[in-house]
Amino acid sequence: MSLQNNSKRSNSTCKPAFGVVAALLLIAAFHATTAFAEDAAAFRARVIQEVLLEVPDLEMAKQIAEIRIKREFLKPHSPAAKPASKDESVPKTPVERRLPIKQPVQGNTELPATLDIKPTAKANESISSDSNLQSSKRANDVYVGVGNRVVVGYAYPISTEFSLRTDLAGLPTSEGYKSIDGNQFALTKNNTSLGAYLDWFPNGGDFRFSVGVNANRISTRLQSVQGTNASINGKTFNTGTEVLDITYKFPQYTPYLGLGYQSAASDDGWSVYADLGLMFGKYDAHARTSMVGLHAVTLADVDAELNTLRGSLFKRSYVPVGAVGIKYRY
Numbered sequence: 001m002s003l004q005n006n007s008k009r010s011n012s013t014c015k016p017a018f019g020v021v022a023a024l025l026l027i028a029a030f031h032a033t034t035a036f037a038e039d040a041a042a043f044r045a046r047v048i049q050e051v052l053l054e055v056p057d058l059e060m061a062k063q064i065a066e067i068r069i070k071r072e073f074l075k076p077h078s079p080a081a082k083p084a085s086k087d088e089s090v091p092k093t094p095v096e097r098r099l100p101i102k103q104p105v106q107g108n109t110e111l112p113a114t115l116d117i118k119p120t121a122k123a124n125e126s127i128s129s130d131s132n133l134q135s136s137k138r139a140n141d142v143y144v145g146v147g148n149r150v151v152v153g154y155a156y157p158i159s160t161e162f163s164l165r166t167d168l169a170g171l172p173t174s175e176g177y178k179s180i181d182g183n184q185f186a187l188t189k190n191n192t193s194l195g196a197y198l199d200w201f202p203n204g205g206d207f208r209f210s211v212g213v214n215a216n217r218i219s220t221r222l223q224s225v226q227g228t229n230a231s232i233n234g235k236t237f238n239t240g241t242e243v244l245d246i247t248y249k250f251p252q253y254t255p256y257l258g259l260g261y262q263s264a265a266s267d268d269g270w271s272v273y274a275d276l277g278l279m280f281g282k283y284d285a286h287a288r289t290s291m292v293g294l295h296a297v298t299l300a301d302v303d304a305e306l307n308t309l310r311g312s313l314f315k316r317s318y319v320p321v322g323a324v325g326i327k328y329r330y
Contacts, residue, residue, distance in 0.1 A: 043073050139268055143167075145275070145325025149191060160204040165197045165212075169321065178222075180312050181305070182231035183244075185222040192217045193279070193321075195256060210258045214279050218250035220313060232291060233301035233308075244302075245288040248310060250319060251281040258321075268329045276322040283314045 047068050051061040141155040153167025170192030178187045197212030224230055224244040230237060232244075258277020285306045291297045 040069070040073060044069055047072075139329040141165075141262075141327045141329050143273060143325055143327035145273065145323035147275075147323030148321060149193075149323065151275075151323045151325065155199070161201050163199045163201070163208075165199055165210070167195050167197075169193050169195065169323070170217075177225070180222070181308055182229065182236065183309075184225040184228040184230075186225060188221040188223075190217055190219045197256065197258075199260070206262055208260045208262070210256070210260060210275070210277060212256040214254050214256050216250050216252055216254060216279070216281075218319070220248045220283075222246045222248075222309065230291070231305075232295075232297050233304040235295060235297055235301060237295040239291075242291045242294065243289060244291055246306060246309065247286045248283040248314065249286070250279075250283055254279045254281040254319075256280075262327060270326060270328055272324065273327050274322075274324045276320075278318045278320055280318045282317045283310060285310055 044065060047065040048061055051064045051068075052058070055061045055064060140157065141153075143151070143153050143155070145151040145153075149169040149171050151167050151169040153165060155163050155165040157163045171189075174187075174189045176187050178185050193214045193216045195212055195214045197210045199208045199210050201208045222245075224239050224242070226239055226241055226243075228239055230239045230242075230244065256277055256279050258275055260273060260275040260277075262273035263271040287302060287306055289302055292299055292302060
C-alpha cells in the first residue's frame with residue numbers, strides 16, 4: 001500500500017515539471033523567431049540604404065537588396081546552409097558591393113547567372129533626348145565679309161540642316177559727279193541693309209540655300225549742276241540757276257533669295273564662306289524741279305526724263321549682292 005502511494009506521488013510531481021520545461025522551450029523558440037524577424041528587417045533596411053549609395057533608382061536598389069538578403073542572410077540562417085565562407089563573412093565596402101550589369105553574380109548558384117537591368121522609359125527618353133540634342137546642334141557662327149558691300153553677321157543653328165542668320169551689310173555714303181543722258185549731276189549714294197535669313201543645308205552639308213527679308217536704306221540722289229547744259233526729254237538748254245533734284249529709292253523691305261558655301265561647316269574654329277543672292281524690288285523716283293514752264297519743259301517731259309534716267313541707272317528689278325569672307329565657329 002505504501003509503495004503504491006509513493007508511485008502516485010512521483011507521477012503527480014513529474015507532470016508539472018514537464019509542463020514547465022515545455023513552456024520554457026516554447027518561449028525560447030518564439031523569442032528566437034522574433035529576434036530573427038527583427039534581424040532580417042534591420043538587415044534589409046541596412047542593405048537597401050547601402051545599395052542606394054551606388055544605385056539611385058529605388059526599385060532597382062530593392063531588387064539588388066533582395067538578392068543580397070537571399071545570399072548573405074537567409075541562406076546562412078537556414079538549417080541546410082553551409083558555414084559562410086571567409087569572403088562572405090567579411091562585410092564588403094560599397095565599391096565591392098556594386099553589381100555590374102550583365103555580369104555573372106558570384107555566390108549563390110541558385111540565382112540567375114546574370115543580372116539584366118533594363119533602363120527605365122524615363123532614362124531611355126533622357127538618353128535619346130541628349131543624343132538628339134548633340135547630333136542636331138550646329139555651332140554658332142560669327143562672320144565678316146566683303147563684296148559689293150561689307151558684311152558683319154551671326155548665325156544660330158536650329159538643326160543639322162537649318163540655321164537662322166542675321167547680318168548688317170552696307171557701304172559708307174558716297175558722293176561724286178556723273179554725266180547721264182546729256183545731264184551733269186552731283187551724285188549721292190546710300191547703301192545699307194539689315195537682313196534676316198533661313199538657311200537650308202541639304203543633308204547637313206557645306207552648301208546652303210537661303211531665303212529671307214531685308215530692311216533697306218538704299219537710295220541714289222541726282223542733283224543738276226547749275227550753269228551746265230541739261231537735256232530734259234530731248235530739250236537741251238543751260239540750267240542757269242534752275243534745279244532738277246531726283247531721288248531714286250529702293251523699297252524699304254524686300255525679299256531675298258540666295259545660295260552660299262561655308263567650308264568645314266561641322267568644325268569649330270576659323271574657315272571661309274561665300275554668299276551670292278538677289279534682293280527683289282524696283283526703284284521709285286521722287287523729283288523736285290523748277291524747270292517746268294521754262295524752255296518749253298512740261299511735267300510730261302520731266303516724267304519721261306525720270307524714266308530714262310532710271311533705265312540707265314537701274315535696268316533690273318533686283319539688286320545683286322555677294323560677299324566672301326571668314327567666319328569663326330564656336
